[in-house]
Amino acid sequence: MQKWLKLSTVVTTLAIAACSASPTGRNQLLLFSDNDMSSLGAQSFDQMKKDQKGSTDAKTNAYVQCVTQAITQHVPAQAGFKQWEVVVFDSEQVNAFALPGGKIGVYTGLLDVAVNQDQLATVIGHEIAHVLADHSNERLSQSQIANAGLQITNLALGSSEYSQYTGVTMAALGLGVQYGVLMPYGRTQESEADIVGLELMAKSGFDPNQSVDLWKNMAKASGGQQPPELLSTHPSHSTRIEDLKAKIQSLPNYNAKRPNCS
Template identity: 60%
Template structure:
């Protein structure tokens, strides 16, 4: 009984120490430092770079770097890392991600759907939103508190390789696919990143309405194969579009002088 009391006290202390608010004002529990999360993000990114084919196309890389820099310039300095790293992966995946520590991956398949610089800025802003809102920290903190092995995340962060905890850790970073235990970012986090992303792209001079156009493209690409919203970690395309339109209606006018990032032909 004593150990249960001690464990409860530790959990309560962790909750009190880790209380925080996201950029949109949502309450969070964050149990890990910026340095710890940056280290874990860097480890995971190095592993991904070893597993995936990195694009050597200079024009494509220049384009993605240009759009990303226009977004990160309005973000400003971040705790835990000094600069953002962007890598383009050759893959048909319609995907992108951002990890703690400023690590950003963009798959070439995404460019078939994000057809303009504004639409790519919408995706990049969304992914950076996950980092700014510390969603990975939040997911891993929930794992720690959920009792899925109280040592899972601490061992993952302390070790240079996380062995049997690899899947849980990657899922906590938003890169997993498990249902019921740890899934990629939940719907609340995805919606929050949509809001942060559309704000960032607008501040950078992009047309926020293009974020809606992006999700119309996504809906077409999926051919109606998206799972029901209650079974998915992501909002449905229609929910996403409605939420974005609501946010866009409250934004100030975007600049007409937007960044000059030329999409490869």
């Protein structure tokens, strides 16, 4: 019982000390430092570059770099890393990601759906927003607390079965490319990244109205085979589109120079 109380006190103290707020003002629990998250992101990215084929097409790389740089120059300096790194992966996946530490990956399959610079900027802005909002840190912190709570429960029950959960805990801490910072985000985080990313791409001179067209393209590309929203970690396409339309109406006129990425 004394051991249980001690562990419970540690978890409660950590939770109180690590309370933070996201860019939209949402309360977050962040247990890991910026340097820890940057190191984790860099390790995962290095492994991905070894495991996946990078695109050697100069024009494709220049295009993705152009859009990304137009956005990142409007991003404040980040703790834990000094510059953003972009890699284009040669894959039919319609996807992109950004990791703590300023690591951005774009799959060539995305360019068949994000058909212009504004639509590509929507995706890249969204992924960068995940980093700016510390969503990976939040996911890992939630997993850490959940697993600590599991340990507390087992100790209280006098169980010796906690060892079976060690692998889950290690995976949640990011020890493996398929886990950790690459765990899927929840609907709240996805919606937040949509809003923050939209502001970021508009501030960078891209057309925010193209974000709506992008998600219409995404809906077509999926062939309508999206599961019900309550069963998915992502908002439905229709919800996403309506939320973006509402946000576009409230965006200020940033008067930013329009990028010319082709």
